[in-house]
Amino acid sequence: MSTALVTGASAGIGRALAARLAHDGHDLVLVARDRARLERLATELGAAHGVGIEVLVADLADREQTEEVCRRLADPDRPVDVLVNNAGFGMHRPFLDNDVAQEEAALDVMVRAVLLTCHAAGRAMRERGHGAVLNVSSVAGFMAGGTYSAEKSFVTVFSESLASQLHGTGVTVTALCPGLTRTEFHERARMSVPGLPAGLWLDADEVARQALADLAAGRVLSVPGPQWKAASLALRALPRPLTRGGAMRLLERRRRRD
Numbered sequence: 693m694s695t696a697l698v699t700g701a702s703a704g705i706g707r708a709l710a711a712r713l714a715h716d717g718h719d720l721v722l723v724a725r726d727r728a729r730l731e732r733l734a735t736e737l738g739a740a741h742g743v744g745i746e747v748l749v750a751d752l753a754d755r756e757q758t759e760e761v762c763r764r765l766a767d768p769d770r771p772v773d774v775l776v777n778n779a780g781f782g783m784h785r786p787f788l789d790n791d792v793a794q795e796e797a798a799l800d801v802m803v804r805a806v807l808l809t810c811h812a813a814g815r816a817m818r819e820r821g822h823g824a825v826l827n828v829s830s831v832a833g834f835m836a837g838g839t840y841s842a843e844k845s846f847v848t849v850f851s852e853s854l855a856s857q858l859h860g861t862g863v864t865v866t867a868l869c870p871g872l873t874r875t876e877f878h879e880r881a882r883m884s885v886p887g888l889p890a891g892l893w894l895d896a897d898e899v900a901r902q903a904l905a906d907l908a909a910g911r912v913l914s915v916p917g918p919q920w921k922a923a924s925l926a927l928r929a930l931p932r933p934l935t936r937g938g939a940m941r942l943l944e945r946r947r948r949r950d
Contacts, residue, residue, distance in 0.1 A: 693743070697721040697765060697772045699752060699809070700779030702729040704875030705828060705868075708900035709776050711737060716904070719744040721772065723761055724779070725751045752779050752805035753797040761805075762812035771820060774907075775813040777806045777847075778828040787839050795839055802843040810854060814863065822862040826907050827851045831871045831920055834927035835935040844869075848913070855912045864910045868903045870894055871920035894920070 696713045700706035702724040714720055714737040722730050727749045734745040748764060750757040765772050781798035783790055806827055817823025829851065833844030851867035858865060873894040899916045906914035915921045927935055 693717060693719055694773035695719040695721065695744075695771065696774035696776060697723060697748075697761075697813075698776040698778060699723040699750075699761070699805070700828075701776075702726050702733060704778075704780075705870065705873060705896050705899055706776070706778035707733065708896040709778060709826070709903065712897070712900045712904055713774070713776075714738075714741040714743050714745075717741070717743065718774065719746075721746045721748055721764060723748045723750050723752075725749065753781075753800040755800075755804075758800075758805050758808055762808050765809060765812040766816050768816070768819075771816065772813060773817075773822070774824045774826070775809060776826045776828070777809055779805065780828070783838075783840065798839065799843060802840075803846050806847055806850065810850075810865075814854060814858065814865075817863040818858060818861045820862075824863065824907050825851075825854070825865045826903060827865070827867050828903075829867045829869045831869050831915065831924050831927070833869065834924055836932075852912055864907070866903070866907045866911055866914050868899075868906075868914045868916075869920075869924060870899050870903075870916050871923060873899055 696718040698706055698710045698713070698720065701710045701722040710720055710722060710733065720737065720743060722734055722745060724730050727747065730747045730749065734747050737743065738745045748761060750761050752758050765775060779801050781801040783794060783798060787795065810825060813823065813825060827847050829847040830844040832841045833848045835841055848867045848869060851865050855865035871894060873896055875896050894917050902916040903914050915924045
């Protein structure tokens, strides 16, 4: 039986991915900041699927706690076969209006922690000759929409680069780039996206299903939903000034609403 480590596992897409992995028979290492929520999820998934579940409480904005997760990933006596980097950090203000400490924390969670955990897991997996990494990015990474877009752009490009480096080793890397997905993420970040059709929203369970299917197939990019596949292709094909302008207008509309 293989083991999957999932960061940001207590809610949203991370929770959906953890549930799908447990359903598929993987033992789990669940990582998040909230011990109570992790333990409830561990009890629920263990009872439903009969898999082994370990709870690892860690704040990935904290360097020492991130290194503890890396040590778990690198442990040769307890190999992790699948790494899912899902932990996120949402902000509702433009960069210059935001507290720079929050910006640093977001960078730590969505960039530094991804880099460090991939380094630890990638080396261990390459040594064993098998493994898979799923880094949760976003369609937002294909446009210029503030630091969140920049951080998700890093995740996508970094994942593509790492996938190339690991080609032929038995280790695959996939960047998951969902569009708007119904989770508590937007609520916790106090984000609103007015005027968008209901059909643009994705379901977290379906995102998880498609992501893990693409991971199993060894695809480097996973964009769930035909509407977001089309959007991602358009964003990559459009002249850069247009993607900048559209993203900035959306952010300004959201800022006025807040």
